[in-house]
Amino acid sequence: MVSQTSQRIDALKAEGRPALIGYLPCGFPSVARSIKAVTAMIDAGVDIVELGLPYSDPVMDGPVIQRASEAALAGGTRVRDVFTVVEAVRAYSPQTPVLVMSYFNPVLRYGVDAFARDLAAAGGAGLITPDLVPDEGAQWLAAAEAHDLDRVFLVAPSSTPARLELTSAASRGFVYAASHMGVTGARDSVDEAARRLVEATRQAGAERVCLGLGVTTAEHASLVGRFADGVIVGSAFVNALSVDEEWPARLDALTAVAHHFAEGVANSRKA
Amino acid sequence: MTTSLSRHPGPYFGDYGGRWVPEALIAALDELEAAYRAAAADPTFWAQLTDLHKNYVGRPSPLTEAPKFAQHCGAEAGNRVFLKREDLNHTGSHKINNVLGQALLARRMGKTRLIAETGAGQHGVATATAAALFDMDCVIYMGEEDTRRQALNVSRMRLLGAEVVPVTIGQRTLKDAINEALRAWVTDLETTHYLIGTVTGPHPFPEMVREFHNVIGNEARAQIQEKMGRLPDALVACVGGGSNALGLFNAFLDDPDVQIFGFEGGGHGVESGRHSARFAGGAVPGVIHGAKSYLMQDEDGQTLPSHSISAGLDYPSVGPEHSWLHDIGRATYRPILDTEAMEAFRILSQTEGIIPALESSHALAGAIKVGTELAAGGQRDQIIIVNLSGRGDKDVATASKYFGLLDAGVELGPEGGDL
Numbered sequence: 303m304v305s306q307t308s309q310r311i312d313a314l315k316a317e318g319r320p321a322l323i324g325y326l327p328c329g330f331p332s333v334a335r336s337i338k339a340v341t342a343m344i345d346a347g348v349d350i351v352e353l354g355l356p357y358s359d360p361v362m363d364g365p366v367i368q369r370a371s372e373a374a375l376a377g378g379t380r381v382r383d384v385f386t387v388v389e390a391v392r393a394y395s396p397q398t399p400v401l402v403m404s405y406f407n408p409v410l411r412y413g414v415d416a417f418a419r420d421l422a423a424a425g426g427a428g429l430i431t432p433d434l435v436p437d438e439g440a441q442w443l444a445a446a447e448a449h450d451l452d453r454v455f456l457v458a459p460s461s462t463p464a465r466l467e468l469t470s471a472a473s474r475g476f477v478y479a480a481s482h483m484g485v486t487g488a489r490d491s492v493d494e495a496a497r498r499l500v501e502a503t504r505q506a507g508a509e510r511v512c513l514g515l516g517v518t519t520a521e522h523a524s525l526v527g528r529f530a531d532g533v534i535v536g537s538a539f540v541n542a543l544s545v546d547e548e549w550p551a552r553l554d555a556l557t558a559v560a561h562h563f564a565e566g567v568a569n570s571r572k573a
Numbered sequence: 574m575t576t577s578l579s580r581h582p583g584p585y586f587g588d589y590g591g592r593w594v595p596e597a598l599i600a601a602l603d604e605l606e607a608a609y610r611a612a613a614a615d616p617t618f619w620a621q622l623t624d625l626h627k628n629y630v631g632r633p634s635p636l637t638e639a640p641k642f643a644q645h646c647g648a649e650a651g652n653r654v655f656l657k658r659e660d661l662n663h664t665g666s667h668k669i670n671n672v673l674g675q676a677l678l679a680r681r682m683g684k685t686r687l688i689a690e691t692g693a694g695q696h697g698v699a700t701a702t703a704a705a706l707f708d709m710d711c712v713i714y715m716g717e718e719d720t721r722r723q724a725l726n727v728s729r730m731r732l733l734g735a736e737v738v739p740v741t742i743g744q745r746t747l748k749d750a751i752n753e754a755l756r757a758w759v760t761d762l763e764t765t766h767y768l769i770g771t772v773t774g775p776h777p778f779p780e781m782v783r784e785f786h787n788v789i790g791n792e793a794r795a796q797i798q799e800k801m802g803r804l805p806d807a808l809v810a811c812v813g814g815g816s817n818a819l820g821l822f823n824a825f826l827d828d829p830d831v832q833i834f835g836f837e838g839g840g841h842g843v844e845s846g847r848h849s850a851r852f853a854g855g856a857v858p859g860v861i862h863g864a865k866s867y868l869m870q871d872e873d874g875q876t877l878p879s880h881s882i883s884a885g886l887d888y889p890s891v892g893p894e895h896s897w898l899h900d901i902g903r904a905t906y907r908p909i910l911d912t913e914a915m916e917a918f919r920i921l922s923q924t925e926g927i928i929p930a931l932e933s934s935h936a937l938a939g940a941i942k943v944g945t946e947l948a949a950g951g952q953r954d955q956i957i958i959v960n961l962s963g964r965g966d967k968d969v970a971t972a973s974k975y976f977g978l979l980d981a982g983v984e985l986g987p988e989g990g991d992l
Contacts, residue, residue, distance in 0.1 A: 358743065358875040359861060361752050362595050368742050381873045406593060407859045411874030433860075435596050458597035460762065465599060483597055484760040 306399035306427040307452045307475035310350055311510050311531050320527040322567040323512055324348035324560060325403065325536030327356050328387050329379025330370045330543065337390045339543055339556055344395050346557045347564025351391060352430060352534065355384050355404035362405075362432040364487025366537040370544060381408050381417075385424040392425035399427035401454060401475070406434045409442070418445035428452025428475050436472035443472060454478050457503050459495050466506035476510035476532060477503050481517070487537045489516030497529050520566030527570025535563050578826035578903060584776030587900060589893035592775040593860040598755075601762040606777040608682045613784070618677065625673050626788065629706070634658045634789075636796035636958070641924035642937070646944025651954035654940060655805070656927070656961040657793045657821060666930065666963030667789060667817040668699040672768060674785030676703035679766035686710040686765040690754045692719055692747030692813075693884035693932075694726025695963060696770030701735035703768075711735035714754040716746040719884060726967060744878055747888055751862050771814025772892030775863030779893050786820025793958055794824045801956055807832040807943055810960040811935040812906060813849070813885045815892040817962035826903060835895065836939035838881025839908030849879040850908035851891045852899055859890070866893040882911035882971070883931035885963075913938040915975055918965065930963030931971065937961075 314321050324343045328336050340351055356374035360367065388400045402421060409417045409429070421429065428451040434442060436455055446453045452475030457466055460483060470477055481496040482489065496513055503511045513526050514534025523533045542555040584590050592602060612618040626632035635658045643654040659667035679687060687704045688711070691697030697713040704711030713730050717739040720727050730737050743749035751769075758767040772782045797805050808825060810818035812835035825831040840848030848854050851867040859868030861876060869877040869889035881887040898904040909917075914931060917938035922928045929937060940959045947955045965972070973979050 359748065359752055361755050361862075364756075365742070372742070375875065407861060407868070407870065407876075408874035410859060411857075411870060411872070433593055433595050435592065435594070435599060438591050438593055456596045458595070460597055460600040462600060465596070469596065480595075480597060483762065485756050 305452050305475050307350060307401060308510060310397070310399050311476060314349060315531065318571055319568050320530060320570060321349040321512065321532035322347060322523070322564050323350040323352055323514070323532050323534040324539055325352040325354060325534065326539055326543070327354035327367065327370045327374050328384045329356055329374035329377060330540070331373060332377055333379060333383045333386060335549065337387050338553060340387065340391050341394045342553050342557050343539065343560045344391070344398050346560035347568070348560055349398065350532065351398055351400040352403050352536070353384060353387060353400055355381065355402055355408055357405040357408055360405060362485055364485040364537060366540050366544065367486050370540050381412055385420050388421065388424040388426045400425070401427050401430050401452060403430040403432065406431060414441045415445045415448065418449040418451055422449040422451055426451070428454060430454040430478060432456060436468055439472060446474070456480055457499065459483055459499050463502065463506060466503050470503060470506045470508035473508065476512045477508040478534065479503055479511050479513045479530070480515045481513055482515060484515070486515055488518045492517060492522045492526055496526065500530050520562045523563050524566035524570040527567045533567050538563070579823045581894070583780035586779070586894045586897035589858070589865050589896040590776060590779055591865050592863060593865060594775045594863045595759070597759050598775065601758070602775055602777070604682070608678060609777055609781050612678050612681055618681070621677055622674055630663045630669050630673070631661060632788065633792045633796070634661050636793055636800065639921070639925050642921055643944070644924070645920055645941050646957060647948030647955070650948035650952065652944045652948060652957060654944065654957045654959060655797060656959050657789060659789060659817065659960060659962045660927070660929065660933065660964035664695070664699045664702050665966065666695045666699070667786060667820060668696045668770060669702070670788055670820065671770065671782050671785040671816060672696070672699040672703045675766065675768045675781070676707055676709070679709070679768070680707055682766065684709070684764060684766040686712070686761070687768050688712045688714065688754055688757055688765055689768045689770060690714050690747065690750040691770065692716070692750065692887060693967065694719070694723040694730065695885065695967070697735070697737070698726055698729050698733070700768050700770070701730040701733035704735060705733045712757070713737050714740055714750040714757065716744070716750050717741050718745040719747065719750070722884065723967070748861070748876060755862070771816040772819050772894060773814050773862055773864050773866065773890065779864065782816055783819045783823055783894065786816050787823055789817070789820035789960065790822065790824030793821060797956065797958060803956070804828055804831055805956040805958045806830070807834060807947070807955060807957045809834045809836070809936050809940045809943055809957060811836050811886060811932045811939070811962060812891060812895060813838070813888050813932065815895045817960050819892065819894060821958070821960040822904060833898070833904040834939055834943055835904055835906045836909045836935045837906055838879070838883055838886030838935060839910045839913070840880040840882070842910060843908055847880040848908060849881040849886050849888060851889070852906040853908040858896065861890050864893045866890050866896045867899070882914060883935065885930070885932040886935060907939065907942070909935040909938045915972070917941060918972060919976065927961070928965035929961055930965050931968045933960070933962045
């Protein structure tokens, strides 16, 4: 029972830096190109991949990721494509854990155990579940246990100490701390509440806490990296990939942004 | 497990219901549930609500016998049809019952702002009305597509002082408006109450909304006892999310001799793929908008577009308690075609002088089916109660186009539904 994600975070911690966790939606702008984009992001310094499964009703996402998901679905992306992308990325970079981020209904429809089985077979590290709380998670927790997968649940600034404990106990890999109350997308700042949430989550028993939502600039990422075990960046990467240019230029834009964030994260704990 | 069906508490109705939401909402839902339980146990709260029902809404709503309409429902076998007149409520539908309950609760909780989703605009109008009455800010989320189809209700909401936000993502209809309202609620939980308009959403909404609509069935039960000296044989209602239906059904769930029928938007027919028939159309359970329930979805779990001539029934899922009542066989759910609903709309208008909402027209078409079938099966003297959940003023443009009632060259503004 070894968590790829925990191992990676711990190895980076030993090097004196937090993990950079990069989000991109599967199938955006196509399945083949999303593989290119993810591997480019890894080459630019992303340590752990969060691969989004496009969904028709993404209630936690802001406009940037909503539009990308919509485009991926319009392009014909299927649930099973996520396993293809995981497999390709793992073949390209065996040391990079790939977590899938999915709203729960596609998993439920696929069959919770079957999804876990196929994700594990593809080499996936586990699942981030933005609209599943551990209270409703019995089926997923059993499947994750059976197939040795990480389960990353979210905590929010509104979470009570009791809920932080419940969520920390149910999670494996890390606990995803949402920096603020709202959806994914750009923010002006990452405030003190984010730091307090990470600390409170640790006190509630979480070994590893990574922070996401609204980490918009490399400066934010550097700041967050001082107190969190990992920094999760999504919309900033999707934005880079969404510019109105030819594909190679979009890939270059993504690479440049990811590189910039990687530098920010690498420097976060240096005086 | 309680033995009483009509007092069944959330969060679960069988395997359905629950809280399939982001963690960020849990604290707000806990706060809401605690406030609701406290209010429900407080006679002052119910006294305030009852006073509003009587003096603001115009309750009790009448139970009107419809003998000429009953000619189409097996009157030759002695069947009698009674209409529960929610169309006569202030703002024109049953929606106001739930809205006033939740708005009172929000005020008790110290909230200063109401947000809501709306499809046809009826729930948005009712919420904007309560916000005006209680001096609260109000924002209504409405799919861009629906703001065009229901421009009159957009104006009504704005006249009442509400801000209407068109939602431009997804299918740009009701389900996307709910997504956007949920997103907006998370950012402002301190000041804002999300006033969900039907018996769905995360716990405690399905139970709470049902309780605020209980007044429909409680009144109907007393009224039919007074008129006929006995309980009805059948209840009939339309089911979108299902709040008017549960409002009527709930008071009779523990009376096994009362048959219960819910009618869904059958659109162009289930085989056409253009319908809102969750139960009859082969939908399977899924999770959306915070609840597990029957859900129209493709084999990947992506939500399928729904269709009904009636915007209020045009929703791909259904309140979780209905899924449970379906599975345990306590209620029967069947589809009504757009064409059948329009025929019932015409019949009621011309036989009884009552223009029903297109949603309620599905219930009326259902009453024709149920009454005819009971008579054909040899039953006699059946009493049928139909929930006339709303009035049809908002649907006049749709009906005029459908029946070709306009003189050449005359425009009647936007349609009330998707033809």
